[in-house]
Amino acid sequence: MLNNPILRVINLIAALLAAGAMLYVAFFGVSPLPALGPAFNPSTGAWTMAADAVGVGNQTLHLAGLQQPVRITLESDGTAHVVANTDHDLFLAVGYLHARFRLFQMDLLRRTGEGRLSEVVGKAALDSDRFELQLGLLRTAQLEWAQASAVSKMALTAYAQGVNDRIDEAEREHQLPAMFTLLGYQPRPWTPIDTAVVKGDMTQTLNFTDTPLVMALLDKSLGPDLTSKWFPLLPPNPQSPYDPGPYPTAAAPAPIASMATLTDQEAASAAALYQRLASLPPGSIATGGASNNWAVATTKSASGGALLAGDPHLHLTLPAIWFQLTEDSPGYHTSGVSIPGTPVILIGHNEHIAWSLTDAQNQQTFFYDEKEDAAHPGQYFWQGAWHSYKTVSYDIPVLHGATEHLTVKLSAHGPVINERGLTTTVWWAGNLPSQDLDVVLRIGQASDFKAFRDALRDWYAPTHNFVYADDKGNIGLISAGYYPQVAKGQPWLPMPGTGEYDVTGTVPYADIPQIYDPPSNVVWSANQRQVASDYPYYIGTASNFFDPGYRANEIHRVLSQDRQLGATDMMALQTDTRDFLASEITPLLVQALATDQLSGGEQQVREMLTNWDYTMAVDSAAASVWWTFWQDYLAQTFDPWWRAQGVKIDKQEVIDMLGQDLEAWTLGDPSNAAFTPPGGPTQTATDVMRKAFHAAYASLKADLGPDPGSWTWGTLHTRVLDNLAQISALSYGPRAERGDANTPLAAGGSPSNHGPSWRMVVDWGTHTFSGIYPGGQSENPASSWYLDRVDTWWSGQYATMLTANQAAKSPGAATWKLQS
Amino acid sequence: MGGRWFGFVVVVAAAICCAGVIFGAWWVTFLAGAALGAVIPARLAMPAGSLAGLLAWGVLLAWEQWRYGLGPAAHSLAAIMGFTQLGPVVPVVLTCLVGLLLGLTGAWAGAATRSVVFSGQSASSR
Numbered sequence: 001m002l003n004n005p006i007l008r009v010i011n012l013i014a015a016l017l018a019a020g021a022m023l024y025v026a027f028f029g030v031s032p033l034p035a036l037g038p039a040f041n042p043s044t045g046a047w048t049m050a051a052d053a054v055g056v057g058n059q060t061l062h063l064a065g066l067q068q069p070v071r072i073t074l075e076s077d078g079t080a081h082v083v084a085n086t087d088h089d090l091f092l093a094v095g096y097l098h099a100r101f102r103l104f105q106m107d108l109l110r111r112t113g114e115g116r117l118s119e120v121v122g123k124a125a126l127d128s129d130r131f132e133l134q135l136g137l138l139r140t141a142q143l144e145w146a147q148a149s150a151v152s153k154m155a156l157t158a159y160a161q162g163v164n165d166r167i168d169e170a171e172r173e174h175q176l177p178a179m180f181t182l183l184g185y186q187p188r189p190w191t192p193i194d195t196a197v198v199k200g201d202m203t204q205t206l207n208f209t210d211t212p213l214v215m216a217l218l219d220k221s222l223g224p225d226l227t228s229k230w231f232p233l234l235p236p237n238p239q240s241p242y243d244p245g246p247y248p249t250a251a252a253p254a255p256i257a258s259m260a261t262l263t264d265q266e267a268a269s270a271a272a273l274y275q276r277l278a279s280l281p282p283g284s285i286a287t288g289g290a291s292n293n294w295a296v297a298t299t300k301s302a303s304g305g306a307l308l309a310g311d312p313h314l315h316l317t318l319p320a321i322w323f324q325l326t327e328d329s330p331g332y333h334t335s336g337v338s339i340p341g342t343p344v345i346l347i348g349h350n351e352h353i354a355w356s357l358t359d360a361q362n363q364q365t366f367f368y369d370e371k372e373d374a375a376h377p378g379q380y381f382w383q384g385a386w387h388s389y390k391t392v393s394y395d396i397p398v399l400h401g402a403t404e405h406l407t408v409k410l411s412a413h414g415p416v417i418n419e420r421g422l423t424t425t426v427w428w429a430g431n432l433p434s435q436d437l438d439v440v441l442r443i444g445q446a447s448d449f450k451a452f453r454d455a456l457r458d459w460y461a462p463t464h465n466f467v468y469a470d471d472k473g474n475i476g477l478i479s480a481g482y483y484p485q486v487a488k489g490q491p492w493l494p495m496p497g498t499g500e501y502d503v504t505g506t507v508p509y510a511d512i513p514q515i516y517d518p519p520s521n522v523v524w525s526a527n528q529r530q531v532a533s534d535y536p537y538y539i540g541t542a543s544n545f546f547d548p549g550y551r552a553n554e555i556h557r558v559l560s561q562d563r564q565l566g567a568t569d570m571m572a573l574q575t576d577t578r579d580f581l582a583s584e585i586t587p588l589l590v591q592a593l594a595t596d597q598l599s600g601g602e603q604q605v606r607e608m609l610t611n612w613d614y615t616m617a618v619d620s621a622a623a624s625v626w627w628t629f630w631q632d633y634l635a636q637t638f639d640p641w642w643r644a645q646g647v648k649i650d651k652q653e654v655i656d657m658l659g660q661d662l663e664a665w666t667l668g669d670p671s672n673a674a675f676t677p678p679g680g681p682t683q684t685a686t687d688v689m690r691k692a693f694h695a696a697y698a699s700l701k702a703d704l705g706p707d708p709g710s711w712t713w714g715t716l717h718t719r720v721l722d723n724l725a726q727i728s729a730l731s732y733g734p735r736a737e738r739g740d741a742n743t744p745l746a747a748g749g750s751p752s753n754h755g756p757s758w759r760m761v762v763d764w765g766t767h768t769f770s771g772i773y774p775g776g777q778s779e780n781p782a783s784s785w786y787l788d789r790v791d792t793w794w795s796g797q798y799a800t801m802l803t804a805n806q807a808a809k810s811p812g813a814a815t816w817k818l819q820s
Numbered sequence: 821m822g823g824r825w826f827g828f829v830v831v832v833a834a835a836i837c838c839a840g841v842i843f844g845a846w847w848v849t850f851l852a853g854a855a856l857g858a859v860i861p862a863r864l865a866m867p868a869g870s871l872a873g874l875l876a877w878g879v880l881l882a883w884e885q886w887r888y889g890l891g892p893a894a895h896s897l898a899a900i901m902g903f904t905q906l907g908p909v910v911p912v913v914l915t916c917l918v919g920l921l922l923g924l925t926g927a928w929a930g931a932a933t934r935s936v937v938f939s940g941q942s943a944s945s946r
Contacts, residue, residue: 042883730896
């Protein structure tokens with residue numbers, strides 16, 4: 001063919017170059033393509049997701065470490081029922097089960113908390129990794145493991161064994177989830193510390209806050225006077241605390257009116273740290289909770305037994321944060337939902353009690369500006385002496401990059417997380433070892449409120465409102481966790497780190513918010529402040545630490561009605577879309593418009609509002625008008641102040657607090673000076689409401705057309721379930737959705753990606769247990785168990801939570817026999 | 821080399837590729853192509869290598885389709901790779917293309933090496 005030797009050599013060079021290029025792409029991939037060889041191998045690559053997606057049948061599996069045979073029944077929707085003869089085997093089987101269906105999710109969760117994301121996704125995750133290693137989830141997890149009880153150690157070790165059994169099996173049989181193949185790495189063995197880190201992820205998401213930094217920046221820009229008036233210690237609006245007192249002592253909380261003035265240096269440091277935290281991935285900072293739970297005693301129950309309902313609101317992801325199962329062994333008989341990566345049922349019921357939880361929202365994050373000077377390099381001044389920072393070093397492997405070396409400095413308060421300007425450290429309750437796993441194990445074995453309450457004594461963070469109902473008809477609610485108290489100072493701002501302002505302790509367990517079998521026969525929580533104004537301890541300000549209270553007010557309103565309630569009422573309340581704030585403000589708006597000059601279209605809209613039932617239904621045009629009006633009302637009131645004062649904080653970040661102010665002023669102080677813009681003519685609430693209404697009408701007409709009847713809420717408001725790996729094509733939605741940020745069916749923002757992550761209703765009178773979560777049991781997007789529960793959840797329906805024996809007889813059930 | 825002999829060589833090479841791929845050794849496709857390039861005439865090596873690679877990966881993909889159905893998996897893979905607009909055919913084509921290119925480049929490299937290494941011997945024997 002090629003007779004010329006030079007051409008032959010050229011041909012060889014060309015061939016080797018082509019072969020080299022092909023092999024490089026096949027071995028290593030070229031962005032956005034993964035390593036093509038292993039990824040597209042039809043038998044062992046990402047295509048194996050097809051085999052994993054076909055569902056499961058009856059199988060006999062061999063797992064190393066089992067003491068006795070275990071049976072797992074899988075319902076037709078993947079709900080799992082583990083029946084083991086020993087507690088050890090129960091947790092081992094749960095570990096196997098989680099890893100079988102959620103291994104990539106588990107790996108992602110532990111990598112996030114351990115600062116190892118960059119290793120698999122590259123330098124894009126480096127900021128997150130640095131922050132997590134500074135914050136210290138890994139250090140706390142190591143301490144928790146070292147201090148764990150014997151029972152916890154048994155559970156964690158067995159669980160890790162089960163996960164590793166599955167990793168071994170998946171590698172042996174080329175069944176690793178496709179994301180591992182596509183990202184080109186294999187999961188390292190699971191350890192008990194990984195489980196503690198996953199728990200830490202949740203703690204961080206729920207209660208690591210930047211609110212003191214926000215307050216500092218507001219203080220600097222708005223000034224101490226306006227900040228203390230608009231961002232007060234106690235909520236200015238009417239709320240429904242579940243624990244009305246009486247309280248143990250009569251000490252009054254310190255007033256926020258004496259808010260300190262920050263120096264420029266303090267404010268600059270706060271701004272730098274605020275910006276850093278704002279740039280972290282979603283979930284790194286708690287951004288306000290939104291969960292509901294309540295219980296109804298027998299006196300008000302139509303079935304004669306206590307009722308319990310719980311719907312924790314979280315970032316809605318695919319796969320979901322929850323995995324549904326029942327756990328049966330000699331020591332445990334629990335049913336509910338678990339977090340993949342952890343061996344326990346966090347929300348559910350056993351044979352005698354049911355429980356659910358919401359975030360308690362009290363302040364658990366405190367910032368300290370450390371005192372340093374040039375004469376004492378590497379030291380900080382604390383309690384009258386100079387101390388050297390302790391240091392911890394980490395290596396962060398980076399995909400396609402050099403390994404990053406990170407040294408974390410620790411003061412007596414906690415890790416240094418900012419050195420731009422002042423050196424800022426953070427005292428965070430999530431950094432205290434908290435044996436939450438042990439607590440949940442004991443809750444799972446509790447049969448009465450005393451055992452339940454005793455178990456929660458050791459729960460430190462994140463603080464949660466645990467609702468309780470038992471088969472004897474008793475109900476209760478306890479907001480378990482640490483309530484840090486400082487020696488002096490203003491903990492809602494960054495404080496000096498010299499020692500006088502340190503956290504000195506927590507509210508005694510007997511004094512934390514709690515209630516048992518109250519005369520009202522109902523208990524409820526929805527992230528509202530749990531206690532009334534005369535509670536003697538500081539637990540956080542009204543600004544952001546606690547919910548504005550509209551969901552709690554609505555839940556309280558419904559539960560307080562003079563009638564018997566049943567499980568269907570609980571379900572209806574979980575999907576209630578009545579906006580309590582709208583029910584307070586809309587009548588005043590309609591009244592204000594009665595004497596205003598309105599166009600024909602505006603008259604039509606006013607009529608619409610007059611006849612509205614305050615539900616944020618998908619087909620409601622009044623809902624669109626209300627929501628648009630309220631946003632304009634906030635803007636008309638506060639934007640002039642924001643501009644005049646040069647406030648750098650995004651108004652949306654503090655919109656809950658501003659909304660409470662606006663609500664309170666509209667209802668009780670319509671001449672408040674805030675309605676008059678700086679340098680502008682005097683205005684009242686009525687004036688601003690009218691302006692906001694005209695603006696809302698004009699914008700809706702411009703956006704949605706001239707016919708107000710067509711301005712349905714569903715055209716403005718949607719929901720999306722985000723793919724956990726941020727692959728938008730594998731997300732669900734956006735789809736028109738009811739509700740808003742204020743309704744029990746929480747759906748703040750649009751598209752809303754936060755909401756009821758699990759809905760559970762328990763009726764001890766009929767012994768019926770119902771639950772549903774959006775998503776499915778499998779993380780495999782090709783599996784029918786990836787999305788199969790979404791429509792049921794969306795329509796407000798529930799699935800019956802079966803026992804293992806019931807499940808075994810259910811249509812389409814499969815059984816796995818696990819043997820050593 | 822006749823057509824039947826060519827077909828036999830391709831099938832044998834494809835079978836070797838299949839065995840490698842099934843056990844995770846996808847690079848066997850490249851080696852099989854290189855071996856073809858080294859032992860059969862250059863004008864046939866590259867078609868044979870390409871066909872063997874395509875056949876092996878295509879047959880195994882068809883086998884997975886027959887056993888499990890690849891529709892949802894193809895949709896998911898297209899989504900993960902960011903090819904949602906182009907549809908599920910992308911990962912299927914890409915998979916076949918990988919097999920084909922591994923076989924082709926292997927055969928080309930084998931044939932080119934052979935032509936250089938044995939060029940002196942050919943000249944002297946003439």
